[in-house]
Amino acid sequence: MKSVLPVLTVVAVILGIWLLAVIPMNMHLVADQAQRDGAMVQPDTPVARQEYSGLGLALRNPDLIPLTYQFQRPRLPSPQQVAGEMYDTIIGQNITSRRSLVYHGWVTLAPTLLGFVIGTGLGILLAVGIVYSRVMDRSVMPWAIVSQTIPILALAPMVIVVLGSMGVQGLFPKSLIAAYLSFFPVVVGMVKGLRSPSAMQLDLLRTYHASGGQGFWALRLPASAPYLFASFKIGISASLVGTIVAELPTGARAGFGARMLVGDQYGQPLVSWAALFAAALTAAALVGIFSALERVTLRRMGMAAA
Amino acid sequence: MMYIGAALLIWIAGWLLNVRLANGQFSDRMAVKIAVPAIFGLTIVIVWELLVIGFQINPVILPAPSSVAERFVQEGPILWADFKQTVLKGALVGYLIGMVAAFAVAVLADRSPFLTRGILPVGSFMAALPIVGTAPILVRWLGSDWESKAAVVALMVFFPILVNTVAGLKDTAAMQRDLMRTYAAGYWATMFKLRLPAALPFIFNGLKIGTTLALIGAIVAEFFGSPTVGMGFRISTSFGQLALDMVWAEIVVAALAGSSFYGLVTSMEKRMTFWHPSQR
Numbered sequence: 399m400k401s402v403l404p405v406l407t408v409v410a411v412i413l414g415i416w417l418l419a420v421i422p423m424n425m426h427l428v429a430d431q432a433q434r435d436g437a438m439v440q441p442d443t444p445v446a447r448q449e450y451s452g453l454g455l456a457l458r459n460p461d462l463i464p465l466t467y468q469f470q471r472p473r474l475p476s477p478q479q480v481a482g483e484m485y486d487t488i489i490g491q492n493i494t495s496r497r498s499l500v501y502h503g504w505v506t507l508a509p510t511l512l513g514f515v516i517g518t519g520l521g522i523l524l525a526v527g528i529v530y531s532r533v534m535d536r537s538v539m540p541w542a543i544v545s546q547t548i549p550i551l552a553l554a555p556m557v558i559v560v561l562g563s564m565g566v567q568g569l570f571p572k573s574l575i576a577a578y579l580s581f582f583p584v585v586v587g588m589v590k591g592l593r594s595p596s597a598m599q600l601d602l603l604r605t606y607h608a609s610g611g612q613g614f615w616a617l618r619l620p621a622s623a624p625y626l627f628a629s630f631k632i633g634i635s636a637s638l639v640g641t642i643v644a645e646l647p648t649g650a651r652a653g654f655g656a657r658m659l660v661g662d663q664y665g666q667p668l669v670s671w672a673a674l675f676a677a678a679l680t681a682a683a684l685v686g687i688f689s690a691l692e693r694v695t696l697r698r699m700g701m702a703a704a
Numbered sequence: 705m706m707y708i709g710a711a712l713l714i715w716i717a718g719w720l721l722n723v724r725l726a727n728g729q730f731s732d733r734m735a736v737k738i739a740v741p742a743i744f745g746l747t748i749v750i751v752w753e754l755l756v757i758g759f760q761i762n763p764v765i766l767p768a769p770s771s772v773a774e775r776f777v778q779e780g781p782i783l784w785a786d787f788k789q790t791v792l793k794g795a796l797v798g799y800l801i802g803m804v805a806a807f808a809v810a811v812l813a814d815r816s817p818f819l820t821r822g823i824l825p826v827g828s829f830m831a832a833l834p835i836v837g838t839a840p841i842l843v844r845w846l847g848s849d850w851e852s853k854a855a856v857v858a859l860m861v862f863f864p865i866l867v868n869t870v871a872g873l874k875d876t877a878a879m880q881r882d883l884m885r886t887y888a889a890g891y892w893a894t895m896f897k898l899r900l901p902a903a904l905p906f907i908f909n910g911l912k913i914g915t916t917l918a919l920i921g922a923i924v925a926e927f928f929g930s931p932t933v934g935m936g937f938r939i940s941t942s943f944g945q946l947a948l949d950m951v952w953a954e955i956v957v958a959a960l961a962g963s964s965f966y967g968l969v970t971s972m973e974k975r976m977t978f979w980h981p982s983q984r
Contacts, residue, residue: 404822412826423845473845533719536726536737537744544963546916552923552936552958556943556951560765635832642834643924655836662840662928674837681832 416477422452423474424466429455431469432462475671483672496652499676505653507680509569510641513576514634520577521584521629528585529592529618530610539589546582554643572644579640580633587629591622624701627692634684642677654680707758711751718747767949775949776956782938783957790935791961793850794922798857799914806862806910810869811895820870831863839925848929857921861914865907872906873899905980908973915965919958 429447433439440458441447447455456463467476475483484499491498524542528535554575561571595617603613645655654677661670722740730736749769755761756768763771776783813819839856846852876899884894926936935954942950 401821401825404818404820405825406822408819408822408826533723533726533740536740537722538741540741541745544959551920552939553951553955555927556939559943560948564765639834639836642836646836646927654834658834658837658840662844667841670837670841674833674841677834677837678829678832681834682829685828685832 413477416474420472420474420476421456421463421466424469424472425452425455425459425462427471427473428462428465428469429459432459432465437462471665472667475668479668480671480675483668484675487672488676499657499672502653502657502673503676503680506638506641506645506655506677509572509644510576510634510637512569513573513578513641514580514637516573517577517580517637518584518630518633521581521633522588522626524581525585525588525592526614528589542582542585546586550578551640551643554640555646558644572641575640575644576637579636583632583636584626584629587625587632588622591625592618594625595621620699623699624692624696627688627695630688631685631692634688635681638677638681638684705758707754711754711758714754715747715751718743764946764948767952771949772952772956775953779950779953783953785933786935786938786954787957787961789850789931789933790853790922790926791919791965794853794925794934795857795918795965797850798854798922799861799918801854802858802861802914802918803865803911805858806865806869810866810873813870814873824867824870827863827867831867835860835921835924839921840928843925843929849931850934853922853925853930853934856925857918860917860921864913864917865910868906868910868913869903872903875906876902904973904977908969908977911969912966912973915969916962919962919965923958 426444426447429439430444433442433444439447439462441450450458456466466472467478472479487497487499491500494501524534524538528539528542557575558571561567561574599617599621600613603617608616642653642655642658645653646659654673657673658670658677661667661673722743725736725740725743728736753769756766809823813823835856838859839852842855842859843852846855880898880902881894884898889897923936923939926934927940930937935958939951939954942948942954
């Protein structure tokens with residue numbers, strides 16, 4: 399609770415910088431528009447105005463400054479415009495409407511969650527295989543690590559189109575990208591976690607004459623919980639970003655990615671900005687849910703977070 | 705059918721060879737440690753080639769590795785120009801800008817616990833802003849050449865490096881700081897002699913996360929507008945022409961660039977944090 403005030407301060411500073419930046423960023427566009435509407439603008443031709451910086455122009459036409467905050471197609475929308483657009487599209491619309499961000503959010507969230515479940519499930523299985531099989535450890539693990547350095551996200555749109563041309567459409571292709579992105583963080587984290595019991599603890603189980611299965615369920619799996627939660631938090635936000643990127647080539651029908659693209663291509667910056675912040679809020683909420691689960695679970699298990 | 709059978713045989717042979725190598729008496733030798741994953745990778749490539757021929761898969765869906773390799777050799781100059789535009793200009797410049805900015809903010813924030821508590825949650829929220837939304841905005845502001853890509857990359861790498869650096873600067877024991885005080889060391893002396901070295905493992909963690917993000921950022925940002933050169937540009941136009949072997953050749957370049965960038969940072973980490981338990 400004691401970090402509420404510092405967070406608010408930092409947010410206030412960022413908002414202040416943002417509010418100040420709106421003036422020079424939009425000044426040229428506003429001046430052009432004001433002149434078309436018949437107002438007096440100094441200097442009076444767009445070419446001559448290009449000579450001045452946004453700030454210089456604002457100082458010469460102080461009466462235009464308020465207009466930069468209400469401009470319809472700004473380069474940088476003002477915070478209250480973005481907040482208004484978000485309020486409008488989240489609360490002001492029926493959630494089944496295509497104008498509602500909640501609708502688009504669900505379109506993005508569903509493949510993210512499906513992909514995350516597939517990815518983490520397969521990741522945990524592979525991690526168990528790697529920990530118990532020397533061959534898999536030696537042959538697969540180096541590739542699992544190298545594959546994390548490959549910018550696979552950049553290829554997500556291609557994968558979608560190729561799958562689409564093979565007749566695979568809808569939820570599944572997007573989930574595939576989300577699954578891939580959450581897969582490797584879980585593999586690497588789980589391998590670390592399953593190996594985290596010390597030699598002493600493993601020896602103790604051997605003195606109890608515990609079988610391999612008992613050792614797994616009673617020692618290795620519980621010991622990996624903190625690592626698993628850390629991987630979950632990385633994986634779920636990677637999945638969300640993956641799904642958003644994967645939405646780009648689908649003809650921009652629905653979802654956060656589609657909203658951002660539509661806003662960019664049809665000159666509606668407010669739509670883009672609202673989708674951008676909504677996506678970040680969704681990611682923060684998902685990570686927050688896992689943090690809460692982590693705290694509750696680890697406390698009941700009597701452990702601290704890794 | 706023959707090709708599919710051959711693929712199956714080679715898969716089994718490669719796996720059996722790996723089983724023998726990994727469980728054999730020399731399994732801890734360096735050569736075997738490299739050979740086992742190499743054999744695994746090689747079998748996958750051969751099986752891929754044979755399956756593409758065997759099932760007569762349309763090259764528009766999945767090209768054979770041999771045709772990708774052919775493209776890679778033929779189009780060398782183009783790939784090199786794309787590499788220079790995207791990796792050397794966009795990704796590397798942006799990475800350096802983001803890194804310096806993150807260090808500066810981290811040192812500033814570290815002077816006040818109040819600021820640190822505020823910056824970390826806000827930072828992790830900003831890090832969640834998806835690149836698909838920020839890239840078009842920055843391309844619109846800064847034009848379509850490499851400057852806008854550098855800005856996207858700087859924004860993406862900034863937060864992981866910032867969060868890790870701030871965490872690292874906290875990682876000194878009260879005893880160690882007291883020792884510095886008994887030496888009458890000032891703020892900057894303590895910073896450079898104790899706290900920055902102690903923070904290095906954390907900083908390198910952030911830098912390593914940043915390497916992959918930088919490449920992703922530079923490539924994805926090119927999808928939203930670029931001059932007629934660059935890896936992202938080439939991937940999207942080659943894909944439009946259904947030249948998938950070219951797309952895969954760019955993927956190979958991206959993979960090589962990504963892993964060598966990561967390798968470079970890791971080797972720097974090995975040299976600079978040789979004292980840390982994880983490196984010994």
